[in-house]
Amino acid sequence: MNTLQPAKYPVKVKAIWYDETLRQICWINTLKLPHEEEVVCSNDPERVVKAIVDMEIRGAPAIGVAAALAIGAYALKIANTPLEAFIDEIKKSINKLWRTRPTAHNLFYALSRMNKTLDESLRSINDTYKLAEKLINEALSIYWEDVQANIKIGEYGAELIPDKATILTHCNAGALATSAYGTALAAIRIAWYNGKNIRVIATETRPVLQGARLTVYELMKEGIPVTLITDNMVGMVMRKKIVDLVIVGADRVTKDGYVVNKIGTYMIALAAKRNNIPFYVAAPTSTLDMDRTIDQVVIEERNPDEVKYVLGKLITVKDVSIVNYAFDITDPDLVSAIITEKGVVYPPFQLNLAKVLGT
Amino acid sequence: MNTLQPAKYPVKVKAIWYDETLRQICWINTLKLPHEEEVVCSNDPERVVKAIVDMEIRGAPAIGVAAALAIGAYALKIANTPLEAFIDEIKKSINKLWRTRPTAHNLFYALSRMNKTLDESLRSINDTYKLAEKLINEALSIYWEDVQANIKIGEYGAELIPDKATILTHCNAGALATSAYGTALAAIRIAWYNGKNIRVIATETRPVLQGARLTVYELMKEGIPVTLITDNMVGMVMRKKIVDLVIVGADRVTKDGYVVNKIGTYMIALAAKRNNIPFYVAAPTSTLDMDRTIDQVVIEERNPDEVKYVLGKLITVKDVSIVNYAFDITDPDLVSAIITEKGVVYPPFQLNLAKVLGT
Numbered sequence: 001m002n003t004l005q006p007a008k009y010p011v012k013v014k015a016i017w018y019d020e021t022l023r024q025i026c027w028i029n030t031l032k033l034p035h036e037e038e039v040v041c042s043n044d045p046e047r048v049v050k051a052i053v054d055m056e057i058r059g060a061p062a063i064g065v066a067a068a069l070a071i072g073a074y075a076l077k078i079a080n081t082p083l084e085a086f087i088d089e090i091k092k093s094i095n096k097l098w099r100t101r102p103t104a105h106n107l108f109y110a111l112s113r114m115n116k117t118l119d120e121s122l123r124s125i126n127d128t129y130k131l132a133e134k135l136i137n138e139a140l141s142i143y144w145e146d147v148q149a150n151i152k153i154g155e156y157g158a159e160l161i162p163d164k165a166t167i168l169t170h171c172n173a174g175a176l177a178t179s180a181y182g183t184a185l186a187a188i189r190i191a192w193y194n195g196k197n198i199r200v201i202a203t204e205t206r207p208v209l210q211g212a213r214l215t216v217y218e219l220m221k222e223g224i225p226v227t228l229i230t231d232n233m234v235g236m237v238m239r240k241k242i243v244d245l246v247i248v249g250a251d252r253v254t255k256d257g258y259v260v261n262k263i264g265t266y267m268i269a270l271a272a273k274r275n276n277i278p279f280y281v282a283a284p285t286s287t288l289d290m291d292r293t294i295d296q297v298v299i300e301e302r303n304p305d306e307v308k309y310v311l312g313k314l315i316t317v318k319d320v321s322i323v324n325y326a327f328d329i330t331d332p333d334l335v336s337a338i339i340t341e342k343g344v345v346y347p348p349f350q351l352n353l354a355k356v357l358g359t
Numbered sequence: 360m361n362t363l364q365p366a367k368y369p370v371k372v373k374a375i376w377y378d379e380t381l382r383q384i385c386w387i388n389t390l391k392l393p394h395e396e397e398v399v400c401s402n403d404p405e406r407v408v409k410a411i412v413d414m415e416i417r418g419a420p421a422i423g424v425a426a427a428l429a430i431g432a433y434a435l436k437i438a439n440t441p442l443e444a445f446i447d448e449i450k451k452s453i454n455k456l457w458r459t460r461p462t463a464h465n466l467f468y469a470l471s472r473m474n475k476t477l478d479e480s481l482r483s484i485n486d487t488y489k490l491a492e493k494l495i496n497e498a499l500s501i502y503w504e505d506v507q508a509n510i511k512i513g514e515y516g517a518e519l520i521p522d523k524a525t526i527l528t529h530c531n532a533g534a535l536a537t538s539a540y541g542t543a544l545a546a547i548r549i550a551w552y553n554g555k556n557i558r559v560i561a562t563e564t565r566p567v568l569q570g571a572r573l574t575v576y577e578l579m580k581e582g583i584p585v586t587l588i589t590d591n592m593v594g595m596v597m598r599k600k601i602v603d604l605v606i607v608g609a610d611r612v613t614k615d616g617y618v619v620n621k622i623g624t625y626m627i628a629l630a631a632k633r634n635n636i637p638f639y640v641a642a643p644t645s646t647l648d649m650d651r652t653i654d655q656v657v658i659e660e661r662n663p664d665e666v667k668y669v670l671g672k673l674i675t676v677k678d679v680s681i682v683n684y685a686f687d688i689t690d691p692d693l694v695s696a697i698i699t700e701k702g703v704v705y706p707p708f709q710l711n712l713a714k715v716l717g718t
Contacts, residue, residue, distance in 0.1 A: 212675035230565040232590040232623025236687040264591025316571035328595040
């Protein structure tokens with residue numbers, strides 16, 4: 001099983017994969033894009049913890065898949081350890097990965113599955129090599145399910161994109177945020193592969209500039225026309241009638257239809273509503289949190305230096321006070337539909353999200 | 360008449376003044392703030408043209424005052440020129456300054472007054488030294504009227520700021536954008552001088568970062584508590600209920616109450632409306648354009664490199680397509696009131712703006 005070739009659609013950018021020969025998880029360090037394409041491989045969960053915390057690996061689905069593959073690769077690495085120590089190490093690693101970032105749901109979804117796989121396997125297996133095999137297989141299942149979700153989201157999403165449309169997207173919900181084609185950018189890619197003459201407006205996405213650094217890079221690799229704007233230009237380009245629809249990703253969608261996504265999404269949704277522009281959220285069901293209402297979701301606040309410095313350059317007075325929310329909350333009434341791998345979900349979301357999950 | 364000491368309130372930051380000894384206009388090069396406080400003086404209109412185009416001098420009132428002082432200082436410089444050549448030079452300089460930037464109304468307001476002063480003086484005066492005196496005096500009147508407008512706007516605006524309020528502001532509508540205390544920041548300064556325990560949230564204001572570089576610098580010099588956020592965090596801090604009111608400046612207000620201001624203002628106004636937060640615009644009457652409707656206003660598009668580079672650092676793929684609108688448009692229904700030096704103007708704006716101007 002070669003995770004580098006997901007088939008059906010071409011793969012021109014790859015964020016994360018499992019190297020069968022090395023038995024390691026590999027990723028592209030997105031912090032160095034677009035200027036440098038650095039690949040890092042590891043079977044050390046501590047290294048993956050660092051990669052997630054520092055945002056070498058970022059994007060809700062990619063974080064979940066990376067955490068799972070880190071556990072799988074580590075299990076293979078320590079399979080020659082006595083059973084008790086093996087279990088202890090895996091549990092400790094799951095806990096460390098669990099605490100890397102609080103907001104994206106996919107991390108908890110993936111690590112819960114890995115934990116459950118260990119617990120359930122232990123009922124009938126006490127051979128560490130066999131346990132490790134179970135764990136890497138579960139991680140690869142999570143990976144492949146994400147690839148398939150990308151494809152289905154892309155296909156459903158592409159149907160919502162008219163020919164000649166200009167699509168505005170925020171941050172990077174692309175190949176560099178998932179296992180394969182992205183979520184929002186999968187819809188855009190597949191519309192493009194289907195011959196639609198589209199173009200994209202990408203917001204730069206301060207403070208970490210995922211739009212300017214990653215979305216622009218990805219789309220230019222595909223040859224899809226892309227125009228970069230600052231985050232605060234969204235309202236003006238909408239007033240100018242040059243945006244036909246918005247598609248963004250999500251870090252968590254609650255059962256009542258609130259969308260937690262990269263900071264700035266809420267203001268884009270408000271501008272879209274004001275200008276009667278459809279606002280779509282593309283997210284696999286692993287992003288859906290059916291256990292929590294929005295008040296129970298932790299919104300991550302990150303290091304003030306992300307705001308104070310841009311690529312190492314101090315942009316303000318050094319000791320100014322900073323607030324750095326990494327995510328914001330978009331109310332359900334601002335969302336036209338949520339594009340999942342199980343279909344496009346329309347309001348009322350509380351009812352229809354439950355239906356799509358079959359719960 | 361020393362333009363460095365406008366009295367009544369302390370002057371801790373100064374953008375622009377007239378040096379009587381040098382007979383030159385002086386300004387602080389705001390492009391180098393907050394890292395360096397470079398002062399430039401000149402009596403060459405070409406140099407002031409460059410300073411306005413490159414945004415060494417920026418902010419609608421400051422641009423108008425600078426253009427007027429440039430003409431006044433130049434008139435003194437060339438007062439030994441024969442009458443016809445003198446008139447020709449002044450007219451050419453007015454034309455060059457006229458074409459520096461298209462959106463801020465104050466530039467056209469100030470240059471129209473300088474042009475009118477020349478034309479009217481010529482009816483009775485043909486001595487170039489006396490003409491030059493008329494021109495520098497008119498420029499100094501424009502300067503001092505802006506100082507007085509700052510004070511009155513500040514006093515009217517301060518009344519709208521409750522004790523313990525947190526005020527969100529965008530870009531820099533401060534001392535560094537005007538002749539003295541600013542417009543939005545004059546209201547904040549005077550509330551602070553009056554002993555109100557306030558704090559400010561400043562948006563960084565991409566692409567040129569006037570919020571991060573100038574507003575933070577100004578407020579920290581005053582000792583007024585200030586927190587910096589990225590532009591896309593405005594919605595989230597409003598949701599968190601930590602913003603009591605918004606005050607921004609304006610580059611042009613049309614007779615029908617549309618507010619043209621720094622890109623991003625419109626999205627802030629939308630977020631304020633959604634969260635029931637008052638949204639105030641502070642602007643002297645020299646910003647009011649009673650001759651045009653919003654469709655007749657030119658919205659400046661600036662160099663793509665402002666978006667691609669942050670303080671010299673390339674943040675994206677070098678040859679990406681860029682849109683760089685410098686301003687946007689906020690609809691009258693999003694504006695709670697316009698604070699002018701003649702009083703606070705409430706809706707309906709078309710009626711009440713005309714009243715305040717006595718037209």
